[in-house]
Amino acid sequence: MTKTEQDRNISSSFAKGLSVLAVFDAETPSMTLAEIARRTGQDRATARRGALTLVQAGYLRQQGRMLSLTPRVLALAGGFLQANQFGRRVQPVLNHHARKLETEVTLAILDQGRVLLLAQSTTEHGPVTYGFTAGAHIPLVHTSLGRMLMACLPAEEAADLINAAEIPQHTEHSLTRPDAILEQIEQARTQGYSVTDSEFEPGIIGYAVPLSRPGQTPVVVGSSAPRGHAAGGQSERLLQGLQICAAELRQTGVVEGL
Template sequence: MAEPVVNGREEYGPHFVQSVARVLAVIRTFDAERPVQTLGEVSRETGLDRATARRLLLTLADLGYVSSDGRTFELTPRVLDLGYSYLSSLALPELAQPHLRWLARELNETAALAVLEGNEIVYVALVPSTRLAAVKIDVGTRFDAYATSMGRVLLAGLPEAELEERLAYLHLERKTSRTVGDVDTLRAEIEKARAQGWALVDSEIEEGLRGAAAPVRDRAGRVVAAANVSVHAGRTTPELVERDYVPMILRTVRLIEADLVSSAAG
């Protein structure tokens, strides 16, 4: 359920515009599991009364972000403009793309770049491979960070106090039989990723999907993104991924970081 926005001014201060927060809350109720919703469902998920939810949905429809058949509502492709404005303002995906293309070509696998947003990773650059066609991943795709290789290295890059705060409130959901099941195990995996400088996750986000990732750091040494390669588990083993894939991912990360530093200096 989306977090109700009822006391924004008290929580955030006199600058807070509650109507903006409510519109965003309405948009965020739509996802892969609920692409089409009724007014009642949106009202329930946001905690807004039906009249308010209806006005917001109709306003979004007037602006072209929502469509309706009179009973149900769904987002339109125009919503992608909101995310594109953010992605197009980032230098990092553009800088990373040629290096990801090289990595994908050399390994004949899918290569990607993601950033951490809340407790999720968000794909911001991607070079897909037809060998991973069964898995639907696009720029803008989100996954729970705890169950992915990119998420592990991004979490490992957080200050210790922030990491512990996130872990204290994290809800772990088993997505496969191999998904990490408790916070202590997850913490150990994050510490391992931090110590070795990369992470390998095997069939935790989806059965048969294996991924390896390394962090991308800015000129100040802060982890700002993660690069990874995803492969079907049937084509390799964790040992081969570590031996053959991880060194190439680390090389790719170093090249991205070099371009990032040069871009900032320029």
């Protein structure tokens, strides 16, 4: 009976259904039933029940044989955003510093071995609007945000994350050797900021500084800029700006709620 020692307090059907909903991401905004089944590792029939339930609940829509998310999923996130006053307290701060520094500023945390973007400044005259928005996942190992997040963790946990993560070679500059990455993380920890150059997107330099206090769940702010943009002492100015931004956000107390 070791096999079927399921926790009676957990509903496995519900958990399976959730993973159906979670499987819709940026790369695959609409999927067929079989595709969902494959990506969730569930039986096709199981995935189907989950998907149909989501359709009935209004979170998925079915056009032909393709299933895609409906706007209603936003309502789920809305509860979190409202509760933490993101619109009123976080966004203005991000925007303010974004304008001042002439970049985009992003707030992020660690989630499932990836970087989860929580909020992002939305000013017009940032250099480029990268395609990422709140709720997007970006890789952990090759971004400044990710490195800084890992630097907020005990060294051992960071190492575990690195080992668990796959390390694709996004660009020719991407570090691939785990120990090289760990070294970068160590450096970020000691110096209190992280910089990556073209490791995720070519020609883009990423900056990040910690926001959470040590011991708390890691939260960071960062920004990216094209290489040319950051000539001369610009890097320093950016990092200082981010530090100030982090301090202000810390004062609002939004970080406490994770």
